[in-house]
Amino acid sequence: MRFTRLRLNGFKSFVDPTELVIAEGLTGVVGPNGCGKSNLLEALRWVMGENRPSAMRGGGMEDVIFAGAATRPARNFAEVSLAIDNTDRLAPAGFNDRDTLDIVRRITRDAGSAYKTNGKDVRARDVQMLFADASTGAHSPALVRQGQISELINARPKARRRILEEAAGISGLYQRRHEAELK
Numbered sequence: 462m463r464f465t466r467l468r469l470n471g472f473k474s475f476v477d478p479t480e481l482v483i484a485e486g487l488t489g490v491v492g493p494n495g496c497g498k499s500n501l502l503e504a505l506r507w508v509m510g511e512n513r514p515s516a517m518r519g520g521g522m523e524d525v526i527f528a529g530a531a532t533r534p535a536r537n538f539a540e541v542s543l544a545i546d547n548t549d550r551l552a553p554a555g556f557n558d559r560d561t562l563d564i565v566r567r568i569t570r571d572a573g574s575a576y577k578t579n580g581k582d583v584r585a586r587d588v589q590m591l592f593a594d595a596s597t598g599a600h601s602p603a604l605v606r607q608g609q610i611s612e613l614i615n616a617r618p619k620a621r622r623r624i625l626e627e628a629a630g631i632s633g634l635y636q637r638r639h640e641a642e643l644k
């Protein structure tokens with residue numbers, strides 16, 4: 462599974478539709494302070510199912526919607542889509558029938574988030590599980606936020622264990638056990 466394209470529309474400072482092509486190899490994003498580099502990485506986390514507003518540097522999830530600027534009114538929704546190359550057929554079962562996976566998350570003011578994979582409505586949990594099983598995802602240790610290295614050094618053992626479990630790709634199993642116990 463390889464991420465190939467990220468599209469943003471109304472997400473944070475990306476008020477106009479914006480596309481980031483992720484070519485094979487290393488991609489660098491450079492620009493002056495405040496131009497939106499961290500917002501791009503947050504868009505990636507968000508489309509993968511991140512549900513903690515604090516991880517988006519906001520007070521509530523609707524804070525990811527473009528809030529308006531001197532010359533532009535605020536938007537009512539934000540949408541991010543992520544295209545994944547699945548020609549290696551490593552996507553988890555249920556998502557593994559195509560060469561390309563397209564994941565879309567959209568949030569509308571007062572109506573919350575909705576997700577689609579390849580045009581079909583899915584639950585947040587489905588998207589979170591897809592990435593948890595693929596050892597990546599919104600909480601993945603492979604996505605290193607600004608300031609996260611020092612957090613990691615100071616983390617308590619339990620928090621550090623969660624990071625290792627996510628890296629090992631077993632965090633989806635905990636969620637499934639928890640759900641099985643509730644049934």
Ligand code: ATP
Nearest residue numbers: 473474494495496497498499500524525526527528
């Ligand atoms: P640095 O180099 O300092 O790390 P950066 O390129 O990572 O900067 P970001 O933190 O991604 O920059 O972008 C911050 C900008 O995004 C700020 O100008 C902020 O006003 C804007 N921003 C964040 N949320 C929204 C929103 N909901 N609506 C409009 N603009 C937003």
Ligand code: MG
Nearest residue numbers: 498499500607
């Ligand atoms: Mg930044």
